[in-house]
Amino acid sequence: MKQEVLYLSQADVEAVGLSMADIINAVEKGFVEMGNGRVEMPPKPGIHPGEGDDNFIHAMPAYIPALNSAGVKWVSGYPPNQKKGLPYIMGLLIFNDPETGMAKAVMDCVWITAMRTGAASAVSAKYLARPESSTIGVLACGVQGHTNLEAMSVLFPLKKVMAFDTSAEQAQNLADFAQNKLDIETEIVSDPRKAVTGCDIVVTAGPILKTPHETIQAGWVDEGTFVSCVDFDSFFSRDALNEAAKWTTDNVAQYTHYKDGMGYFQGCPNVYAELGELVTGKKKGRETAEEKNFAANLGLAMEDMAVAPLIFQKAVEKKIGTWLPL
Amino acid sequence: MKQEVLYLSQADVEAVGLSMADIINAVEKGFVEMGNGRVEMPPKPGIHPGEGDDNFIHAMPAYIPALNSAGVKWVSGYPPNQKKGLPYIMGLLIFNDPETGMAKAVMDCVWITAMRTGAASAVSAKYLARPESSTIGVLACGVQGHTNLEAMSVLFPLKKVMAFDTSAEQAQNLADFAQNKLDIETEIVSDPRKAVTGCDIVVTAGPILKTPHETIQAGWVDEGTFVSCVDFDSFFSRDALNEAAKWTTDNVAQYTHYKDGMGYFQGCPNVYAELGELVTGKKKGRETAEEKNFAANLGLAMEDMAVAPLIFQKAVEKKIGTWLPL
Structure with missing residues (x-):
């Protein structure tokens, strides 16, 4: 089995061109699974680094069997960033193969977070x-x-x-x-x-x-x-x-x-x-x-993990992103 | 500020050439911080995908202010992998800048996990x-x-x-x-x-x-x-x-x-x-x-995060790894 991971920058994720209609559809499917008790989504723990009381970096894991999706979003929110010319929200999402645990993709999560919300x-x-x-x-x-x-x-x-x-x-x-x-x-x-x-x-x-x-x-x-x-x-x-x-x-x-x-x-x-x-x-x-x-x-982490497989699939089809050895 | 992240494959992490003596030293420093109550390390939540009761993927976040280290290890353990010719343990570690929350590196965590243990x-x-x-x-x-x-x-x-x-x-x-x-x-x-x-x-x-x-x-x-x-x-x-x-x-x-x-x-x-x-x-x-x-x-996640800054620093010095746009 090829041990490679696909990296997608924020520009790559946007270039994939997933439509809002597709995202709504995926998120609704995720809620159907959740409503039927078929999503594993543990609490999201966080760390609070740096100066400023409101800084956080949260780990948001979820597994949706029906969508063949497992992974984690690691997303930061730093209010002081805006003064530094940096985004408030930044982060990466790791998308895993549920069958083996292997990472299939690492992708920027900013666009996904905005769209799925x-x-x-x-x-x-x-x-x-x-x-x-x-x-x-x-x-x-x-x-x-x-x-x-x-x-x-x-x-x-x-x-x-x-x-x-x-x-x-x-x-x-x-x-x-x-x-x-x-x-x-x-x-x-x-x-x-x-x-x-x-x-x-x-x-x-x-x-x-x-x-x-x-x-x-x-x-x-x-x-x-x-x-x-x-x-x-x-x-x-x-x-x-x-x-x-x-x-x-x-x-x-x-x-x-x-x-x-x-x-x-x-x-x-x-x-x-x-x-x-x-x-x-x-x-x-x-x-x-x-x-x-x-x-x-x-x-919810579930929402991110409902969207991630679509991003991955379309990126592969359109040959977007950078393949890297694991 | 340059918004780039350094990717280090398992081979890259090993090529960095961090010595066991350096790793022991870093891990001990981490335990000093922990013993003094200066480490933030929330519980590690997990998901349990795929077949097989013992599969897990755990999120392990930690923040060690004194080592200027924050991040998460996202590590899987799949007992059935061995029959498929895949490693039992796989995963990635995201190393963040505590000052801004921005990801500085994404690196394979298998070597680090083995060495820090x-x-x-x-x-x-x-x-x-x-x-x-x-x-x-x-x-x-x-x-x-x-x-x-x-x-x-x-x-x-x-x-x-x-x-x-x-x-x-x-x-x-x-x-x-x-x-x-x-x-x-x-x-x-x-x-x-x-x-x-x-x-x-x-x-x-x-x-x-x-x-x-x-x-x-x-x-x-x-x-x-x-x-x-x-x-x-x-x-x-x-x-x-x-x-x-x-x-x-x-x-x-x-x-x-x-x-x-x-x-x-x-x-x-x-x-x-x-x-x-x-x-x-x-x-x-x-x-x-x-x-x-x-x-x-x-x-502990703290042990990984005690080692990650050293890997990152040496990789930068030795020009190992792949820089990617965020």
Whole structure:
């Protein structure tokens, strides 16, 4: 057996050209497996090097037998990096052959992380939003604002984006992306309420804070809206959150760890369902046109490992990357 | 800042030419840091893919500030591989810059794992064996038999190896290695007792078993001997183990997990000390010439991360490996 490993840089991973539709499909398959108890995903331990209290490097292992996928994402988040001109999030993913344990690929994980996070929001929306949703509010227009918008545009007939960001440049970036890549009109708004009220889907994608800024107040979210809280509960007043008909997450075990072990999600509603329960029909998704439904997905190793085999396969087909001896 | 990562294959890592003496020194420095509470090393989670109950891939993260080292080892152990002509142990180590989280190197971890495990035995022996130890018994003469012998030969004036293995070929391999590389005479023995009684140092390095085969009986280990149980307690009858004056390990938390959580080490003596406590003088090592002292080291991420910076530095100096864009 050839003992070689394929290295894919961030540029290589992007050049593979995996579509958001394919990523959503893969992530949903992963949630089906998880909902059926067929994913092995141990807790993610981390180290906290360097200066700055919030630096982390997390190991995120997962094994999905049905997708023939096993591996680990080793991903860092360093808030002080931005001052140094370096990305906040960096890292590598090792993709293994489940049959032998041998590494098949080492790939940059930044693009995958951004895309699969948007894809998970879209899978939640598939079960919790109204299918005809056409107006989306995006609050905080960074990387996650972009990938969440793109993912929602795959599953919903989006006509209009309401973009809010404290940085005019960020908001304009999202508007350009929506117009040029997705062919969706954007209105940049300076009042955050205008990116919430009147929207069928709302995505909040700012920094994750232990003490939420609670910008969004009770009464802002319309009946029938779906909200993806990519930044946990940071954007919402407790009263606004408690309007939720269904408050969901991607993994209850991890949610409980963040809530009870780390102090996030204080005062949030009880979790109605895990995403795996929604996609397998074990719990019902949206049941009425009026429900205000929420997803607070945390990001799972399973999602990365659902996408990694597709990246690997397409890279091999397109002869992208660098083969190295093990 | 240059965003590149250095890839080192197994051949590259070996070509770096790090000496066992340097590795022992690095591992001991790591244990000093650990003994002083200055190492971050979370539990190692694993996945268990493929067929075969005993397959594992473990994520082993560690951060050692004093050595400017952070990273993870992602290492697999697949018993069925041997029938396929593949190694039992395979894996990669990602070495990060603690200041930014950026990956500095991805390197094969097989050589490092073998060498640092021998080195940890030798660090234990430095504190628990008699300095004049000259005869060593090696029971099971595979990779760990070799590296443990080499490591002991760095710290002790070894004159004679007593080699026991159920495979004559394995025993002869060790004899050849001892003669040609270490210039130490070897006697291959078919009676395991001859590799125990009369030896100043004993290393057992067979397969790790939940149900020990208990080959070594009470009365076989001489007074004054040091035993490194690389294969946990697999080789020893309970009566033989309970002759121990000092029963030690490299990490009590992990030992407790193996014992109480997984069922290893049943009926073993109470742990006298962690290796970090011995190297920092918090607990005394050998106190009399008569003590029978034991180390049952489990293998720690910290040990890998103590060695990784040296590999990286020497590889850069010697221009070994392949630089890749991140």
